[in-house]
Amino acid sequence: MRRPSPVETRLAAELAEVRPDLVDRYAAELPGARAAVLTRLWRALAHEPLPWVARRVRGAHSLALWLADGRALHGPRADPYATGAYVTAVRLDGEAYDDPARLMTELGWPHSTGFAAELGHSAASLALSRAGQEAGSPEWPGSDWEWEQRVVDGHPFHPNCRSRPGFSAAEQLAYGPEHRQAVRLETVPAAAGDCLLIGDWPAELRDGQRLLIPVHPWQHAHVLKGGPAGPWRDAHPLMSLRTLALDGGTHVKTALTARLTSSVRDISAYSVGAAATLSSFAGDVADRTDGLLHITRTLGAVTAGSPDLAALLRESPQAYAAPGERVLPVAALATTTLPESPSWLAGFTRLALTVGLRLLDLGVALEAHGQNLLVVLSGTGAPLRLVYRDLADIRLSPARLRRHGITPPDLTGRLVTDDETVLRRKLFGSLIAGALAGTAGSGPALATALEAAVRHLPATPDLTALREGPLPTKALTLMRLSPEVPGDQWTALPNPLAAVR
Template sequence: MPTPPTTPAPPDGHTADPARTRADLHKHRPDLVTAYDAALPAARAAILSRLLNALHHEPIPGVTHRAHHVELSDGRTLTAPAAATLPFATPQPGLTAHLTDSDRSRDEAHDDPAALLRALDLGPHTERLAREIDNSVANLALAYADPPPTRAAQERRNAEGDPDGLGRLEQRVLDGHPLHPCTRTRGGMTVADVLAYAPEHRPVIRLRRLAVPPARWYGDTPPVLYAHPWQAGRLIDRYPWLTDAGQTEPVRPLMSLRTVAPLSGADHVKTAVDIQMTSAVRTVSPAAVRNGPRLSALLETLTADLPLTVLRETAAGAVLIDGRPQRHLAYLRRQAPRITATETVLPLGALPLLLPRLATDPYAWWHDLVHRLLPPLLTVLDRGVALEAHGQNTLLVLDGDRPARIVYRDLGGVRVSARRLRAHGVEAPPIEGDLPSDDPDVLRTKLTAAVLGTVTAQLVAVLARAGADPARLWASAAAAIRGTATDDAARLLSDPLPVKATTAMRLADDPLDDLWTTHDNPMAGA
């Protein structure tokens, strides 16, 4: 049986819009209906702001001019409060954009981002994206309606030295991707599924172990597929020769939903789920199954003298169909981070929850962070591997309240330069898929779009809202980069900052092809 397409249309009725979500809550969680209604305006504003930012900065079809407003090729004009169009904005509920005809005879007010997108009509894939945005709004409102019961600062203190602390902290993140309007899309899941499995609802689940006939197994592990419970029943129905071999110990879904952390602190497991989240259906490619151990060994060599821990991918496997490993029937296992009794580990994407309380002296704290984060990443880039150091993949270890060290996980999105490796006396291992590249622009973009254009820029925005001077923060980041003295450093300090154009990608014929936009570099001249 052929592998499902990478971006399948979700089953009818499974990707709920706000109205369908509300109706389903009456059946599954009637206690949340009132809170959901109250949360919808904030969720609409958060997603609308992300969409407006994309319209002002990304290569969107039909957009011909961007200044204080957006002009469309048919003469219409879109206006909105300027602050709401900026990256990482924090708009108030009720945010509204106005779409005006060329002769100003008609002015439409839109506070619903999906309705605005449909009115804009930006090409043949407008409706696809509008459905995804509807679902993102619904799931974000559901997250806002069901917040964690304790303060993030107290949770962080409780997580010191606790192997389950990382999972608990990751499950506190409600907003997801800070720039993507599909930040909470869960294509293919029902509302009941979201409540049962999405990390922002703080579930503890168990994976299913599915025994695979040995002749159908690919990998160097016993022929057992570790399957997400959402996926497992569908797989058994489709492939009756898979047999249930019991459940795992209790695990917490992390920020990515399909990657789970055992409460005991044992290795994490990345599963395959035929669910679209943000820009892709989250399966495990055959290349990832093969590359993980090879890249782990390579990065262990490259980082041996650096204050950067790359979590090894220690095991992986996939089921063979017609002799080929299948991405929807695969998993991999990854080391869990290790911390001491006084340390806490959390993803950089969770840091905005804690940052104003941690950084009582924002400039000293920020200096410690950027000097621990940026130099080792740039050194690894110079040596031949561009890590995709975004807020979900990159972890900060705090000792008390101070940044102590950086941990990196997930090798699926890196880029590997055989030429740079050879220049440092290292032979590149066999790497499959789209990971190999010797193009310096490709390598720099992979790293900087994540760690500078998104992570650093978001954290600067958070500290600036708390009163810090963003120019001073960026100058500190520039000093950390300048101190590496690599060939890439000068370009990072002068080139515009790249950011993935996620909305333009969702409107493209092939939504998986990377598209990029750029922002002014606040470190230029610093």
């Protein structure tokens, strides 16, 4: 019998202390969790421009990777848009590996040791996430945060889908949205004169000449090292873990200086300074979509001179639902029966592409992955319109904006570019290779939905690029294996539209 990895053993020992009732369920979930992470890793090995892979030979049902050092990897054919855990093992020079962390360690590439540790965390945390699930209710949730807590497996394509290094079992159970616990937020006081404040800041978060900054309890304990703080309010963790919903609707985005999937989740002064301008501008541009898109407004943002101590207040996407309608993140669609209908998927795909391409043509490239992009459904489940939140990583093109008679906002830095490749990568990689692929669940299903949708869309250079070129997506594994390279790195996936021509 296969031995558990050190991180799996450590998590099991912690569970035995805090939730002994979950130990057996956790052990039972480990093989499936390893397969889910291994499937995501195999997708990366099959499709990313990894310099340690010299050649790929694709068969009808298999894939062989010839490595630069002469070794060979063999596994099943990799559908870059599949979300099921279909890879239970791959063979490296004939030896089977069912553990993604062990495989990465054996590959021995630069930075593979650190990445292997993250893969181990991902599989172990995913098993814990699955172990804590109760029988699902057939009823649709009534609150927006309940939809978010249905998403158990995290990012559908990232091998670090549930990597939470630095979080104990008790902390994951307390703070992970999939475990459905309320989190008591704290506040840290800071002199108003030492803070950058944008927008409005509510009276309950003021104390004379001091601003009270909402802080996640994990951040307070591990990063701020238990400095002065006071309890504030209970909140419900959302998909990003560090963003939480208050009773009454407001969402609070906190700094969380931990590496979740690829990034450390702090809040930069740049993001705070741009928050109000972006919020106002994006809302104005969304008005040009004939009511098909709403942008959640940033109500206030503050930083006390450190990315470790900052927070944003946003309105809830629920504000854009009429009575009888539901608003849910696109990532949560996989928890419903709706994506099983090809006609429903085609209609949703058409809505998403209509909005995404319209904004791109205007000069706004959304990072419309399944967490940032939400859909408003009618009482019968029909997709009506979209809601977008978290503007921190969109891209704006001054040239495109001016071409449409729109004055660009007074912003500089990474948000601003006229590079068409960058703009298209931002939208296509997040919306099509991310949100739509994750909803479709396979290449054939995605191809059918895209083909049904694009024939009704206005002809633009961006649509031509979508139809005729490869589909860009972030090279998530390459990025983890080359941390010395700043910024995003990309790969090109086979265009799903080519399969239906």
